[in-house]
Structures are given as C-alpha cells and as structure tokens.
Amino acid sequence: MLTLDRLVLRQLAVGPMDNDAYLLTCRATGAQLLVDAAAEADRLLALVRDGSPDGRLDVVVTTHAHHDHLGALAEVVRETGALAAAGADDAAAVTAATGVEVGRFLRHGDTVRVGEVELAVVGLRGHTPGSVALAYTEPATALAPSAVPGRAHLFTGDSLFPGGVGNTQRDPERFAQLYGDVVARVFDVYRDDTVVLPGHGRPTTLGAERPHLEEWRERGW
Known part of the structure; x- marks a missing residue:
C-alpha cells in the first residue's frame, strides 16, 4: 500500500499469470477505481473492502481486452455496481468476452475521475487496438511522506514493461x-x-527504461 497526498494505491497479483490489479482510493471522498479485474473476484472484492469498508467501487478500467485481464470483471461489476470502462476500440471485445456492457469508452486524451482525483487516459495502440494506460500525476504541492511533487504513476497494462513494450x-x-x-x-x-x-x-521507472529505447526499436519487439 502506498499513501500519497490524494490517493491510496493498493496492488494485488491474481490469477495463474500473476496479473497485477490496482485499487486507487480517493482520500477525500472514499471513491475507488480498480485497474483490471483480472481474476479471483473474491480476492479483488476483499481488496475493495480494504479501501472502503462498505465495498464502494465506482469504476473498473480494463486496460485491454485479453482474457487474463478481465476474468473477474463480470462478478466484480455485479457485486459492486461499478461502471465498466475500456478503450473504445477494445470495448466490444470486452463485452463479448464477459457479457459486461462497457459504460465508458476511453480515448487518448480523455480523463477519468475517482472522487476528487483526475487520471489521464493514454492510448497505447498495438498490443491490442484499444489498449489504454492511466496516468496519475501528484500535485505540485504534494506533502505526504511518500509523495514527490509532479511525479506520475502510470498504469500500463500490457503495453509497457521493464525491458520493453508489450507483445505485438x-x-x-x-x-x-x-x-x-x-x-x-x-x-x-x-x-x-x-x-x-x-x-x-x-x-x-521511465528513467530506468529510457536509455534502452533505441535498442527496443532496433530489435523490433
């Protein structure tokens, strides 16, 4: 768990492929957003309750339409009533795989709110047509012990990893x-x-990966 000025961030690895799900909790309002309801709905729902004892979950963002990132989406949405959001070009595939109607189609340059916190939508096409990342930038006035003013936290799904971009x-x-x-x-x-x-x-971090960009381009993966 990481406590920032405006958000609390929790992470949980679930499923046979150790997918990382991320729960973002607005400290001011208690609103919550889950990135990728990948698997093991019972554990994800427990994570939601860790952030909000009444089980509040406002939004589930699916970063892309691959099966290992949405296996628990239907149950999590059913149990919480959360809005399902996904990249516009992956939304139909998410619904086909899960039966969940996507209520918010995300495009590059959009924003998603969780309580008083705004996240930027970053379209990263290629792993799938509608893959999206979310970016939270800490405010310039951040004062919490774990905070760094102006630092961003980027939830990249399968589009960017240590060592390279996602599988194409x-x-x-x-x-x-x-x-x-x-x-x-x-x-x-x-x-x-x-x-x-x-x-x-x-x-x-981007700083750790930046020196390798040309290497990634030359190898083609």
Whole structure:
C-alpha cells in the first residue's frame, strides 16, 4: 500500500499469470477505481473492502481486452455496481468476452475521475487496438511522506514493461504503432521519475527504461 497526498494505491497479483490489479482510493471522498479485474473476484472484492469498508467501487478500467485481464470483471461489476470502462476500440471485445456492457469508452486524451482525483487516459495502440494506460500525476504541492511533487504513476497494462513494450506477435506494423505511441505519449511527456506499474511483474521507472529505447526499436519487439 502506498499513501500519497490524494490517493491510496493498493496492488494485488491474481490469477495463474500473476496479473497485477490496482485499487486507487480517493482520500477525500472514499471513491475507488480498480485497474483490471483480472481474476479471483473474491480476492479483488476483499481488496475493495480494504479501501472502503462498505465495498464502494465506482469504476473498473480494463486496460485491454485479453482474457487474463478481465476474468473477474463480470462478478466484480455485479457485486459492486461499478461502471465498466475500456478503450473504445477494445470495448466490444470486452463485452463479448464477459457479457459486461462497457459504460465508458476511453480515448487518448480523455480523463477519468475517482472522487476528487483526475487520471489521464493514454492510448497505447498495438498490443491490442484499444489498449489504454492511466496516468496519475501528484500535485505540485504534494506533502505526504511518500509523495514527490509532479511525479506520475502510470498504469500500463500490457503495453509497457521493464525491458520493453508489450507483445505485438512480431508484426512490424503493430510494433511500430505501439513503439511510436510509447515514445510520443509516454517518454516524451512524462518525467524520468514516473513510476511504471505494468499488468504483470515489478514496477520500473521511465528513467530506468529510457536509455534502452533505441535498442527496443532496433530489435523490433
């Protein structure tokens, strides 16, 4: 658990592929947003209750439409009444896989609110057509012990990991699109202390990954 000025961030690895689900709780209002209801709905619902004893969950954002990122979506939405949100170009696939109607179609440049906190939507096309990341930037006045004014936290799904971008099945067009989006929309926008919180595995920072961008481009994956 990480407590920032305006948010509390909780993380839980679930399912056979150790998917990382992230719960964001607005400290001012108690509103909550879950990134990827991937698997093990009972554990995710317990995580929600950790953040809100009454089980409040306002929004579930699905970063992309692959099965390992939405296996618990139907049960979590049914139990909490949360709004389901997903990238516009993945929304139909999310509904087809889960039966859950996507109530909010996300596009690059949109924002998503959780209580008094605003998250930027970053479209990162290529792993899937509608893959999205969410970015929370700490306020310039952040004073909490764990806070760093102006630092961003980026929830990237399967589009950016330590060591490279997400899988594009060695399709050169998909790789070029994803690599281009990651460079233009992430590395060219956010600071090196930005924390990258991927859909699997450990976090990293843009500063740790930036020196390897040309290596990624040359290898094509």
